[in-house]
Amino acid sequence: MLTVPHTTNYLTEHFGDDAFTTLEGYRARGGYEAAKKAISEMSPADVIELVKDSGLQGRGGAGFSAGMKWSFMPTDGDQPSYLVCNADESEPGSYKDRILLERGGHQMLEGILIAAWATQADTTFIYVRGEYAFPADQLDRCVREAYDAGLLGENIFGKGFKHDVVVHRGAGAYICGEETGLLESLEGKKGQPRKKPPFPAQFGAFGMPTTVNNVETFSHVPHIVKNGADWFKGFGTEKSPGTMIFGVSGHVVRPGLYELPMGTPLDEIVFEHAQGVPEGRKVKGVIPGGMSMPILPAGMLDVPMANESLRERKTMLGTGGVMVMDERTCMVRAACVITYFFRDESCGQCTQCREGTGWLNKIVERIERGAGSEGDIELLLDVCGKMEAKTICAFADAAAWPVQGLLRHFREDFEEHVRQKKCPFPESFEL
Amino acid sequence: MVISEEARAAIDGEIARYPRKRGALLPALHLVQKELGHLSPEATREVAEIFELRPVEVMEVISFYNMFHARAGGRHHVYVCTNLPCSLRGARGLLKSLEAHLGIEAGETTSDGRITLDHEECLGACGYAPMLRVDETYHEDLDEARAKEILDALE
Ligand SMILES: Cc1cc2nc3c(=O)[nH]c(=O)nc-3n(C[C@H](O)[C@H](O)[C@H](O)COP(=O)(O)O)c2cc1C
Numbered sequence: 001m002l003t004v005p006h007t008t009n010y011l012t013e014h015f016g017d018d019a020f021t022t023l024e025g026y027r028a029r030g031g032y033e034a035a036k037k038a039i040s041e042m043s044p045a046d047v048i049e050l051v052k053d054s055g056l057q058g059r060g061g062a063g064f065s066a067g068m069k070w071s072f073m074p075t076d077g078d079q080p081s082y083l084v085c086n087a088d089e090s091e092p093g094s095y096k097d098r099i100l101l102e103r104g105g106h107q108m109l110e111g112i113l114i115a116a117w118a119t120q121a122d123t124t125f126i127y128v129r130g131e132y133a134f135p136a137d138q139l140d141r142c143v144r145e146a147y148d149a150g151l152l153g154e155n156i157f158g159k160g161f162k163h164d165v166v167v168h169r170g171a172g173a174y175i176c177g178e179e180t181g182l183l184e185s186l187e188g189k190k191g192q193p194r195k196k197p198p199f200p201a202q203f204g205a206f207g208m209p210t211t212v213n214n215v216e217t218f219s220h221v222p223h224i225v226k227n228g229a230d231w232f233k234g235f236g237t238e239k240s241p242g243t244m245i246f247g248v249s250g251h252v253v254r255p256g257l258y259e260l261p262m263g264t265p266l267d268e269i270v271f272e273h274a275q276g277v278p279e280g281r282k283v284k285g286v287i288p289g290g291m292s293m294p295i296l297p298a299g300m301l302d303v304p305m306a307n308e309s310l311r312e313r314k315t316m317l318g319t320g321g322v323m324v325m326d327e328r329t330c331m332v333r334a335a336c337v338i339t340y341f342f343r344d345e346s347c348g349q350c351t352q353c354r355e356g357t358g359w360l361n362k363i364v365e366r367i368e369r370g371a372g373s374e375g376d377i378e379l380l381l382d383v384c385g386k387m388e389a390k391t392i393c394a395f396a397d398a399a400a401w402p403v404q405g406l407l408r409h410f411r412e413d414f415e416e417h418v419r420q421k422k423c424p425f426p427e428s429f430e431l
Numbered sequence: 432m433v434i435s436e437e438a439r440a441a442i443d444g445e446i447a448r449y450p451r452k453r454g455a456l457l458p459a460l461h462l463v464q465k466e467l468g469h470l471s472p473e474a475t476r477e478v479a480e481i482f483e484l485r486p487v488e489v490m491e492v493i494s495f496y497n498m499f500h501a502r503a504g505g506r507h508h509v510y511v512c513t514n515l516p517c518s519l520r521g522a523r524g525l526l527k528s529l530e531a532h533l534g535i536e537a538g539e540t541t542s543d544g545r546i547t548l549d550h551e552e553c554l555g556a557c558g559y560a561p562m563l564r565v566d567e568t569y570h571e572d573l574d575e576a577r578a579k580e581i582l583d584a585l586e
């Protein structure tokens with residue numbers, strides 16, 4: 001069972017209250033009023049306009065406008081259309097969706113219901129990573145409660161609107177978080193991403209128009225409908241409104257989840273909220289947004305946690321998974337762990353990715369062992385260059401970025417290994 | 432027939448929830464694995480029959496996903512997450528001490544068939560590291576002593 005976030009805002013405000021996980025408790029806090037308002041008083045187009053106007057960005061990694069994505073769904077034709085809730089959360093360093101499923105199942109379902117109205121979708125498939133057995137059980141219960149209360153199924157709120165929800169369990173594969181890998185997996189196949197176009201809004205789950213959004217994205221929606229776009233824009237930055245749940249891990253006194261406005265400075269998260277590195281040690285580097293995102297060195301932590309500002313520092317917000325590494329950390333060992341993961345998880349369809357991830361791992365492991373040579377660093381950069389923007393999905397980019405980030409800011413660590421022919425950081429975490 | 436009537440009925444229930452039959456393949460494999468412990472060639476063939484697929488198509492799916500096991504393992508599956516956030520907080524040392532404690536290496540099963548031990552990638556518990564997944568249950572914020580206690584308590 002997860003501990004309640006250390007700082008809470010509207011998303012996680014009631015996460016300490018067990019009753020909030022039940023339909024009764026959720027309704028006692030005003031739950032499903034927003035869905036009722038949307039379905040009884042607003043047209044689907046009104047809802048899309050409102051969500052567009054709120055500036056809500058997807059919280060699954062890419063930060064795309066949620067309202068805009070919904071507007072891509074065809075409104076004519078009589079073929080079924082679907083929503084997919086991406087609860088595959090497997091980006092290393094991310095664990096925010098897990099608590100939203102465990103403690104806020106109805107909040108997310110309400111967001112789904114509103115999105116279903118806005119896009120006139122027939123069914124939502126919630127794709128939960130297979131390892132999240134407890135969160136998926138919680139969600140199953142919430143879905144049953146919602147059906148029993150007439151909040152799902154036929155004639156919702158007496159408005160003739162029909163919507164079904166299917167909770168689908170994955171079976172352990174990182175690539176199923178990528179939206180088209182997810183769709184393949186949902187169809188009972190290997191989770192190998194599809195070539196785009198066609199995009200899911202034209203050809204999605206089971207070949208039908210589909211919108212994929214992240215757990216957290218849906219969870220913000222009831223609050224926007226309830227309180228309005230201006231209220232939402234009162235949190236965060238102009239371009240990145242609302243709050244986000246940041247998951248802090250690694251070398252900090254108080255790791256855990258923190259719901260904070262977008263744009264909260266990274267150093268405030270690391271030093272104030274997570275209380276810095278234990279035993280007075282210093283920070284060496286911080287990965288700001290899950291393992292795919294390039295690392296920042298200690299001197300660059302004054303950056304606001306929003307995509308527009310992180311991009312200026314050649315990194316991204318991703319899923320808001322903040323990984324802190326102290327001064328003893330060997331960045332080549334970090335590279336070994338990171339590249340092993342991507343080598344292991346590549347789905348193997350694209351040569352650049354399948355071979356590139358293997359090479360990156362082989363080279364950094366060689367450097368860590370003290371068997372690296374002068375040219376190895378350039379070779380790493382060369383391989384990264386060959387992987388970027390050339391493959392079916394963004395996985396290959398996500399595998400290259402962290403290596404590029406480590407070399408941008410900690411090249412010295414790699415060079416020192418080559419020079420000394422051994423790892424010069426005996427105090428670093430064990431490999 | 433290795434798949435029980437009960438499991439077959441449950442699979443039919445899953446199939447009814449999807450626009451196309453094959454959508455229920457992962458749920459079906461979960462059900463069968465839960466019942467039989469692993470997905471043997473016979474079970475795979477029977478699943479293929481139910482879904483009107485060739486066995487090789489089902490085998491391909493089984494081998495793609497980490498959570499499906501084509502071969503029998505121990506009565507309990509114990510995984511230590513060794514991804515970066517967990518490694519930063521000592522997960523690899525923990526895994527080594529559990530290997531020593533059980534007298535096996537990651538990927539192996541104890542000779543009494545009690546435990547299969549392995550490492551795994553990030554399980555979404557990064558802030559509560561190091562952690563273990565024992566079958567379907569997470570154990571978090573562990574130290575060596577506590578982790579050994581958990582393993583020793585497994586039947
Ligand atoms: C390799 C890879 C893995 C991804 N994993 C996830 C994931 O686990 N969860 C998620 O919500 N999005 C993940 N995404 C992003 C999805 O493809 C998709 O953009 C997202 O679910 C859309 O939701 P949003 O617009 O609400 O953020 C991943 C993308 C890539 C390229």
Ligand code: SF4
Binds near residue numbers: 347348354
């Ligand atoms: S980039 Fe990698 S993960 Fe993505 S489709 Fe190609 S091989 Fe698969």
Ligand code: FES
Binds near residue numbers: 514517518554
């Ligand atoms: S890194 Fe171990 S649970 Fe995320």
